Amino acid sequence: MAGVLARDIRKTFGDTHAVDGISLTVADGEFMVLLGPSGCGKTTLLRIICGLEQQTSGDLMIGGQLVNEMPPRARGVAMMFQSYGLYPHYTVRKNIAFPLRTTRVPSDVIDKKVQWASQLLGIDHLLDRRPRQLSGGERQRVALARALVREPTALLLDEPLSNLDAKLRASARQDIKQFQQRIGVTTIYVTHDQVEAMGMGDRIAVIDHGRIRQLGTPAEIYDDPADMFVATFVGAPPMNLITNNSGYLGFRPENFLPKEMIDDGEFTEFSFRVDRSEYLGAERIVYGTIDGVESKQLITAKLPPAHVPEESIRPGEWHPYAVRNHALRRFDKDGKRVSRH
Ligand SMILES: Nc1ncnc2c1ncn2[C@@H]1O[C@H](COP(=O)(O)OP(=O)(O)OP(=O)(O)O)[C@@H](O)[C@H]1O
Ligand SMILES: [Mg+2]
Incomplete structure (x- = not known):
C-alpha cells in the first residue's frame, strides 16, 4: 500500500x-x-x-x-x-x-x-x-x-x-x-x-x-x-444564500424553521412567504421567498413533517421563520467564507 x-x-x-x-x-x-x-x-x-x-x-x-x-x-x-x-x-x-x-x-x-x-x-x-x-x-x-x-x-x-x-x-x-x-x-x-x-x-x-x-x-x-460554490454544491436542497450588507448570508434548509419551533438560544428572524411545499415522507420541503432580501433561487426549508405547525406552511402567506445564529454562515462579495457567526 x-x-x-x-x-x-x-x-x-x-x-x-x-x-x-x-x-x-x-x-x-x-x-x-x-x-x-x-x-x-x-x-x-x-x-x-x-x-x-x-x-x-x-x-x-x-x-x-x-x-x-x-x-x-x-x-x-x-x-x-x-x-x-x-x-x-x-x-x-x-x-x-x-x-x-x-x-x-x-x-x-x-x-x-x-x-x-x-x-x-x-x-x-x-x-x-x-x-x-x-x-x-x-x-x-x-x-x-x-x-x-x-x-x-x-x-x-x-x-x-x-x-x-x-x-x-x-x-x-x-x-x-x-x-x-x-x-x-x-x-x-x-x-x-x-x-x-x-x-x-x-x-x-x-x-x-x-x-x-x-x-x-x-x-x-x-x-x-x-x-x-462548496456551500451550494454539497447539500440537497442547497444552502440558502441571501444578500447581506457587503456579502451573503447562508443557512441550510434544515436550519430554517418556523419560529415557534425554535425555543432556545439566539436566533435571527425572517419573514417568509411560502409558495408551495412538498411532502416527501420523512421530510417536508417548503419553497418561498424572504421579505426584503435578494436570492438567486427560491429559499427552502426542510422540515420534520410530524412537528410542523399546519399554519406555518400555508401557501401565499407570510410567516415568521428563523435560523439559530450558530447555523448562519457569512460569505464576502466574492463568495469566500468570512467567519463562523
Ligand atoms: N483528451 C482531451 N482533449 C481535449 N480536452 C479534453 C480531453 N480530455 C478532457 N478534456 C477537457 O478537460 C476538461 C476536464 O475533463 P474531465 O474528463 O477530466 O472532466 P470530469 O470532471 O471527469 O467530467 P465528468 O464528470 O463529465 O466525467 C473538460 O473540459 C474536457 O472537455
Ligand atoms: Mg469523468
Whole structure:
C-alpha cells in the first residue's frame, strides 16, 4: 500500500486548463473522494495519477517515489473505469485474470489470486459466466475484482456506480467501503454525486474548473464550506444564500424553521412567504421567498413533517421563520467564507 502525493499538477489541452494546479496528499489507506461537476477535471487527474495521461507540469509521488516518468504498469496502481470495460466473450474468471495474464505469473498463482479477489467481492459463484449473464451490480464487482487482482498499491475508481439504479447504488456504496476498509488499500474515488462523497469519503476534495475549492472531512465540507460554490454544491436542497450588507448570508434548509419551533438560544428572524411545499415522507420541503432580501433561487426549508405547525406552511402567506445564529454562515462579495457567526 502507498500514499499518493500530487504537487501543483497542471494539464492543458490546447487552451483548456483541465487540471489547473492541484496539490493533494492522500494518506496510506485513506479513502479520498474527488467531487465536482461534469468537466471539472476529475477523470483527467485520475488518468494522470495512473499514468495514462502525462501532466503538463507538476510532480506526482506514489509510495514516496517520484513517478512522473514512470509508465502506468510500473506505478502499481489500478484504475476502474466508469464503463467497466469487461470483455464480453471472456468468462468472469478470464476477465478477472486478464491483468495477470500479460505478466509472467504462473497459472496456479493466477488461480489463487482470482479466487481471493472473487471471494472478497462475493462473486466466486459466478466465475464461469459471461458478462451479459450478470446484473449491473455483479458486473461492477467483476470490474472491481479485476482492478484488485494485481494487489495494487492504490485503487483509482472513476464513477464506478453510475451505471447502477438507486437502490443498488446504496448497497454497492456499502460494499466498496467495507472491502476498502478490510484490505486498507489507498483509494481515490471520483464522483459528482454528493451523497456518495459524503457517505464514503474519509476526506473529500471538492473540485471546480480544475482546482480544489476545499479539502476536508465530510463534516467540515458540510458544516464549514470554504466558499459559496462548496456551500451550494454539497447539500440537497442547497444552502440558502441571501444578500447581506457587503456579502451573503447562508443557512441550510434544515436550519430554517418556523419560529415557534425554535425555543432556545439566539436566533435571527425572517419573514417568509411560502409558495408551495412538498411532502416527501420523512421530510417536508417548503419553497418561498424572504421579505426584503435578494436570492438567486427560491429559499427552502426542510422540515420534520410530524412537528410542523399546519399554519406555518400555508401557501401565499407570510410567516415568521428563523435560523439559530450558530447555523448562519457569512460569505464576502466574492463568495469566500468570512467567519463562523
Ligand atoms: N483528451 C482531451 N482533449 C481535449 N480536452 C479534453 C480531453 N480530455 C478532457 N478534456 C477537457 O478537460 C476538461 C476536464 O475533463 P474531465 O474528463 O477530466 O472532466 P470530469 O470532471 O471527469 O467530467 P465528468 O464528470 O463529465 O466525467 C473538460 O473540459 C474536457 O472537455
Ligand atoms: Mg469523468
